[in-house]
Amino acid sequence: MSETVDQTAPETEADDEYYELDQRTVAAALYAVEVGDRQRLIDLLEPLHAADIADILEQINPFDRRRLVLLYDREFDGEILSELDESIREEIIAVLKPDVLAEAVREMESDDIVDLVEDLDEPQQEAILDQLEDADRVAVEQALSYPEYSAGRLMQRETVFAPEHWTVGEAIDYLRNADELPEQFYHVILVDPKMRPIGNVTLGKIMSSRRDTALMDITEDMFQVIPVTQPESEVAYAFNQYHLISAPVVDEDDRLVGVITIDDAMIVLDEEHEEDILRLAGVSDDASLSDRIMDTVKGRATWLFVNLLTAILASLVIDLFSETIDQMVALAVLMPIVASMGGNAGTQTMTVAVRALATKDLTAQNAMRVVRREVSVGAINGLLFGFIMALVAGFWFGVPMLAVVIAVAMLLTQVAAALGGIVIPMLLDRAGIDPALASGPFVTTVTDVVGFFAFLGLAASVLL
Amino acid sequence: MSETVDQTAPETEADDEYYELDQRTVAAALYAVEVGDRQRLIDLLEPLHAADIADILEQINPFDRRRLVLLYDREFDGEILSELDESIREEIIAVLKPDVLAEAVREMESDDIVDLVEDLDEPQQEAILDQLEDADRVAVEQALSYPEYSAGRLMQRETVFAPEHWTVGEAIDYLRNADELPEQFYHVILVDPKMRPIGNVTLGKIMSSRRDTALMDITEDMFQVIPVTQPESEVAYAFNQYHLISAPVVDEDDRLVGVITIDDAMIVLDEEHEEDILRLAGVSDDASLSDRIMDTVKGRATWLFVNLLTAILASLVIDLFSETIDQMVALAVLMPIVASMGGNAGTQTMTVAVRALATKDLTAQNAMRVVRREVSVGAINGLLFGFIMALVAGFWFGVPMLAVVIAVAMLLTQVAAALGGIVIPMLLDRAGIDPALASGPFVTTVTDVVGFFAFLGLAASVLL
Numbered sequence: 001m002s003e004t005v006d007q008t009a010p011e012t013e014a015d016d017e018y019y020e021l022d023q024r025t026v027a028a029a030l031y032a033v034e035v036g037d038r039q040r041l042i043d044l045l046e047p048l049h050a051a052d053i054a055d056i057l058e059q060i061n062p063f064d065r066r067r068l069v070l071l072y073d074r075e076f077d078g079e080i081l082s083e084l085d086e087s088i089r090e091e092i093i094a095v096l097k098p099d100v101l102a103e104a105v106r107e108m109e110s111d112d113i114v115d116l117v118e119d120l121d122e123p124q125q126e127a128i129l130d131q132l133e134d135a136d137r138v139a140v141e142q143a144l145s146y147p148e149y150s151a152g153r154l155m156q157r158e159t160v161f162a163p164e165h166w167t168v169g170e171a172i173d174y175l176r177n178a179d180e181l182p183e184q185f186y187h188v189i190l191v192d193p194k195m196r197p198i199g200n201v202t203l204g205k206i207m208s209s210r211r212d213t214a215l216m217d218i219t220e221d222m223f224q225v226i227p228v229t230q231p232e233s234e235v236a237y238a239f240n241q242y243h244l245i246s247a248p249v250v251d252e253d254d255r256l257v258g259v260i261t262i263d264d265a266m267i268v269l270d271e272e273h274e275e276d277i278l279r280l281a282g283v284s285d286d287a288s289l290s291d292r293i294m295d296t297v298k299g300r301a302t303w304l305f306v307n308l309l310t311a312i313l314a315s316l317v318i319d320l321f322s323e324t325i326d327q328m329v330a331l332a333v334l335m336p337i338v339a340s341m342g343g344n345a346g347t348q349t350m351t352v353a354v355r356a357l358a359t360k361d362l363t364a365q366n367a368m369r370v371v372r373r374e375v376s377v378g379a380i381n382g383l384l385f386g387f388i389m390a391l392v393a394g395f396w397f398g399v400p401m402l403a404v405v406i407a408v409a410m411l412l413t414q415v416a417a418a419l420g421g422i423v424i425p426m427l428l429d430r431a432g433i434d435p436a437l438a439s440g441p442f443v444t445t446v447t448d449v450v451g452f453f454a455f456l457g458l459a460a461s462v463l464l
Numbered sequence: 465m466s467e468t469v470d471q472t473a474p475e476t477e478a479d480d481e482y483y484e485l486d487q488r489t490v491a492a493a494l495y496a497v498e499v500g501d502r503q504r505l506i507d508l509l510e511p512l513h514a515a516d517i518a519d520i521l522e523q524i525n526p527f528d529r530r531r532l533v534l535l536y537d538r539e540f541d542g543e544i545l546s547e548l549d550e551s552i553r554e555e556i557i558a559v560l561k562p563d564v565l566a567e568a569v570r571e572m573e574s575d576d577i578v579d580l581v582e583d584l585d586e587p588q589q590e591a592i593l594d595q596l597e598d599a600d601r602v603a604v605e606q607a608l609s610y611p612e613y614s615a616g617r618l619m620q621r622e623t624v625f626a627p628e629h630w631t632v633g634e635a636i637d638y639l640r641n642a643d644e645l646p647e648q649f650y651h652v653i654l655v656d657p658k659m660r661p662i663g664n665v666t667l668g669k670i671m672s673s674r675r676d677t678a679l680m681d682i683t684e685d686m687f688q689v690i691p692v693t694q695p696e697s698e699v700a701y702a703f704n705q706y707h708l709i710s711a712p713v714v715d716e717d718d719r720l721v722g723v724i725t726i727d728d729a730m731i732v733l734d735e736e737h738e739e740d741i742l743r744l745a746g747v748s749d750d751a752s753l754s755d756r757i758m759d760t761v762k763g764r765a766t767w768l769f770v771n772l773l774t775a776i777l778a779s780l781v782i783d784l785f786s787e788t789i790d791q792m793v794a795l796a797v798l799m800p801i802v803a804s805m806g807g808n809a810g811t812q813t814m815t816v817a818v819r820a821l822a823t824k825d826l827t828a829q830n831a832m833r834v835v836r837r838e839v840s841v842g843a844i845n846g847l848l849f850g851f852i853m854a855l856v857a858g859f860w861f862g863v864p865m866l867a868v869v870i871a872v873a874m875l876l877t878q879v880a881a882a883l884g885g886i887v888i889p890m891l892l893d894r895a896g897i898d899p900a901l902a903s904g905p906f907v908t909t910v911t912d913v914v915g916f917f918a919f920l921g922l923a924a925s926v927l928l
Contacts, residue, residue: 016696019705023654026829049686051705059830111909175671184709185668186650203667204649207639222513240734241515242482243727245648258660260648263707270704273737280741281807283813293837300812305844307808310855311801322793328788332796336782337775339800344771345744348611348764351745355738360483365490366523367745374758380761381768396722401638448800 005068018191026056030377033068034417041068042075042121047432051302056081057431062091069095078104082112085297087121102319109183110139111156111264118144118153123406149371154268155249155258158182162215164198171201184261189248190215195255197248199223202430225250228257232268237360239265276358279436280351282307313447314339324464330397331459334406338455341385341448342413349374349421350443354435371422382411401463409455420446489519497532506539518547526555533559542568544859544869546576550583551756557588566595573647574603575620575728580609582617583659615699616692617810618732619713619722622646625653626679633675635665648725653712654679659719661712662685689714692721698731701824702731740822744815745898746771764872778803778912785920788928792863795923798853798870805849806877806911813885814907818899821889835886842882843875846918851854865927873919877911 025044032040045053045131056078057065058445069076069092076096081089081104093101104111104435106129117125117140122193122460129137141155146152160181200217209218210319222242226235238244239262249258278284282303314378318325318335325332326373353374362370394403424442425435487662489508496505519528521544521716525712530582533540533556540560545553545568557565569577569592577596581589581604593601603621610616624645626635635652639645653665663683673682681710686706702708703726713722742748746804782789782799789796817838820826826834850871888906 011617018694019702021824021827021829023828049706051707055825059827060826061833121524156862172671178672181668181672182664202648203671204645207636207667207671208642208645223489230482234663238483240730242513243515261728263709266704266726266733269730269734270737273734273741277737277744277819278815281744281811283812283816287586293840293844296837296841297848298819300809300841300846303812304808305848308805308849308852309845311804315801318797322797323791325796329790329796331597332785332789332799333779333782335796336800336803336916337772337779340908340912341768341772342780344768345764347745348747348767351742352747360485361519361522363523364487365485368526373760376757377760377764379763380757381715384761384765385768385772388772394487419689444804452738452800461780 006435014351021052021055021059021096026059029056029068030060030064032065032125033071036071037073038203042073043336045072045075046447050077050079051083052079054085054088057092058088065091068161073097074100074103076104076118078106078108079114081105081116082108087292089116090120090124093120093128097129098127101128101136105131106136108132110136110143111154112350113140114143114153116147135215147229150228150233151226151230151232151249151260152258154232154235154264155226155228155260156182157258159248159256160185160254161191161197161248162201164190164192164216166190166215167211168209168213168215168218169205171206171215172211175206178380184248184263186213186260186261187220187259189256189259190219191256194253197250197256198250202245204224213334223247225254226260227252233259233272236265236268240269241385265301267402272358273315274297276354276436279434280354280440282440301452303440307444310441310445313445314452317449317452321460324456324460327464328402328459330399330402331391333384334393335452335455336401337389338406338409339448341410341450342451343415343444345378345381346417346421346443346447347440349378349418350439353422353425354439357429362426366424371419374422375415375420378416379411380405382414385412385414387393399463405458405462406455409451409458412454413451416446417443417448466571466884477833478671485516485519485523490523494524494528497528497535497725500535500539502535503536507583509536514541515547516698517541518549518552521556522549529555529558538564538567539559540564540568541575542570542580543574545569545580546572550665550759551759553580554584554588557584562591562595565592565910569595570597570600575607576601577604578607578617579685582612605706611693614692615690615694615696615713615724616621616722617691617797618696618699618728619692619724623653623712623723623724624649624651624663625655625661625720627653628656628680630679631675632656632670632673632677633888634681635670635679635686638673639670649710649723650725651684651710651722651723652679654721655720658717661714661720664710664712666709672698686802687711689718690724699724700729700732700736700817703739704733729883731877736822740818740900743898744818744904746904752883771908774905774909774912777909778916781913781916785916785924788920788924791928792866792923794857794863794866797918798857798866799916799919800852802870802873802877803912805874806915807908809842809845809878810881810885810907810911813842813882813905814903815888817886817889818903821893826890831890838882838886839855839879842878842880846875846878849878858900863927866923869922869926871924873915874920877915880914881907881911906926 029041032044062190084092117128129140132140143153187202189197190199190201191197199216200223201215201219205218205459217405222244224238224242224247226247226249228249244262246259246261248256250256250259284299353362389410390403390407393406394400420443425439428435493505496508522713535906548556581592593604596604608615623859651666653661654665655661663680664687665679665683669682686708688702688706688708690711692713692715710723710725712720713724715721737896775852814917817826852868853874854871857870858864891905892899892902
């Protein structure tokens with residue numbers, strides 16, 4: 001059983017359903033909306049985390065969503081906006097009364113506001129910026145001046161730093177007397193006289209060291225400085241690779257301008273993965289279940305259209321051999337097996353290659369060895385499944401030469417799939433194109449064309 | 465430019481190649497191994513993070529790997545073992561001299577040792593446990609007594625806690641006089657007299673609050689208690705959903721037994737994603753580029769074999785209509801287009817569904833609406849691509865009725881793909897089977913069978 005403090009933990013929850021929204025709460029909230037019982041709605045939602053309220057809003061239909069938001073009214077918290085899926089977020093901002101929106105946004109930290117407004121249309125963005133106090137507005141606008149998806153957008157501007165020559169005692173006195181410290185911070189950043197970060201000291205170390213200890217003597221082993229223009233995907237990589245907790249962000253003169261913490265990096269890592277998974281499946285990466293139908297159609301149709309072109313290309317190959325098929329219809333029955341097996345093997349290799357590129361495990365150093373390795377795997381699987389299909393085809397159609405033809409075609413297609421699956425992502429990556437997005441159609445084209453050509457071509461020259 | 469303190473940042477590094485291993489360092493290390501220059505190898509590797517040394521070991525070939533490890537000898541650090549890919553890790557443990565291995569392991573924290581030994585074979589596990597001091601050995605063995613992939617395996621056993629009635633001053637005095645505090649900690653956990661955790665206070669809040677402030681008054685809003693048997697995937701979900709930094713772990717009596725921090729959760733989240741991506745592509749989830757060839761063949765062949773069965777099933781459908789194809793070979797040319805478009809649409813929907821199930825965005829609450837929505841999307845794409853293919857087929861083969869047949873078959877297949885793509889993952893999930901692993905073959909079978917049946921069946925009844 002999991003439990004959140006303040007949250008009414010459903011008692012009948014099954015053991016394998018940790019953290020699932022209690023559907024009775026959702027139903028009760030919808031009923032409160034239906035009968036317009038504002039107090040009941042507030043009582044139901046108040047104990048929930050903003051992320052869970054956002055999930056409820058995403059799961060109900062647009063009509064109920066609108067009514068719920070209007071009934072909830074001034075209870076609507078800025079944090080709920082941060083947690084919402086982009087498409088739903090715009091819809092809700094349009095529904096919120098201007099004064100409710102203003103209050104919701106004013107409670108938020110400046111980096112959360114950046115995250116909120118950066119995806120909005122110009123007019124909605126302006127509407128929100130107008131609600132901010134001058135200092136916040138300047139902070140948000142400065143953050144927005146950094147490139148999209150850069151460390152500058154991701155960082156908090158509030159940092160806790162100390163001169164490099166300070167002792168533990170000086171740091172403790174400073175921290176205990178500071179007017180305002182950030183909500184969450186884990187390190188004191190040591191800076192040189194030019195404000196360049198040179199080390200991190202954890203609060204735990206400061207707590208447990210003698211007052212006369214120099215901060216420089218208790219810095220963390222692992223210290224990574226992030227340039228403000230660094231893409232956020234690289235930031236997430238660094239946190240994941242080096243197990244960072246927080247890292248100072250610097251401008252082009254190496255001066256401290258902000259700090260990124262692991263919780264921000266975790267969100268980016270999650271988004272990057274989501275994007276990779278969806279792109280590999282040919283779904284536009286901002287896809288979500290709550291998108292409008294026509295947005296979804298558009299997101300899916302683009303890829304399907306590319307697939308249609310490669311499928312037609314494959315059909316043109318088949319058409320070359322239509323006379324052959326006319327003479328032996330068994331070929332038409334068997335040819336999809338060769339192509340399908342090639343497509344699947346190609347997708348397997350391609351996925352492993354795309355992941356290895358993303359995690360920087362596939363490099364110039366091991367590229368040739370990996371290609372040889374994948375081709376060997378393809379050849380072995382080609383021999384294995386070629387042999388199986390030779391048996392199947394031989395017994396099915398009773399033509400020994402057909403068995404030989406399909407075995408050889410399988411082998412060739414599996415090798416081509418392995419080669420295409422590894423080389424195409426590598427070439428795309430080198431050309432600066434996201435291999436997760438673009439590899440699929442190329443790999444499928446290779447496996448389909450090679451599959452049909454090898455099988456039907458061999459059949460035409462050997463069988464007839 | 466990125467830089468790690470102590471690390472020789474390559475000056476010619478391109479801007480889009482943050483954190484990529486400098487290939488000259490790798491080449492220089494290999495040269496040092498070649499000529500047996502131990503000091504040079506140490507000088508080259510010493511500035512690197514253990515994760516980067518592990519990456520180098522993964523990227524070079526097994527022969528060089530063995531030589532490098534033997535030459536590096538006692539410099540080999542336990543942390544490198546932690547960072548290594550599982551397959552390479554076993555290989556290197558077998559290469560390391562017993563005394564080097566013993567020293568490497570003795571330096572490690574007990575939760576890192578758990579992570580290291582849990583994947584090892586029994587004899588290797590014993591070899592490592594034998595090197596540990598008694599206290600460590602007991603700690604590791606107790607952790608191993610929790611279920612695999614549970615919070616108990618993930619947690620650190622060292623916690624920092626305080627009675628619920630303490631003040632900030634008492635907490636500071638305790639922390640400053642404590643003999644030994646964990647390497648990394650971010651919260652002091654408040655516990656009741658029965659050792660049940662009831663709140664988290666950040667070190668930052670303790671630092672900046674007055675000595676007479678009650679700790680209970682400055683606890684974090686978000687507080688989540690994790691049961692020791694909770695699956696690690698759910699732990700990662702909770703950290704990601706509720707933006708946790710650390711969370712206490714409790715036994716069945718709700719008593720504090722450990723703590724999980726966000727860096728551990730981030731590693732799990734990363735692994736879960738990796739697993740999902742690879743499983744969706746039909747690659748066994750422990751796949752890596754450094755696996756032995758026969759391991760890879762095995763991992764890939766399982767899925768290819770399942771795919772072979774579904775492909776043969778589809779061919780049986782084609783075989784039903786072999787006479788029809790015999791009379792009109794254009795059908796053989798066009799039929800792969802219908803099946804391929806169905807397969808792709810099915811994969812798109814299935815991937816979105818699998819992700820939505822993983823993020824708990826697809827629930828009983830919105831299931832029916834999502835199904836209707838996906839079917840609508842499928843129908844619209846079916847009409848769109850049916851129309852396009854009708855034009856293509858009409859012009860290509862000059863048979864108007866063929867154009868009608870392919871349009872209708874496209875529509876039916878797209879709708880079936882949408883329905884299969886969403887319903888199959890939902891049913892598997894409800895049956896307790898990982899939808900990422902098992903959806904693919906079922907969805908492909910549906911789209912292939914419906915595609916061929918609709919197209920050839922319609923053709924048989926209308927055209928001939």
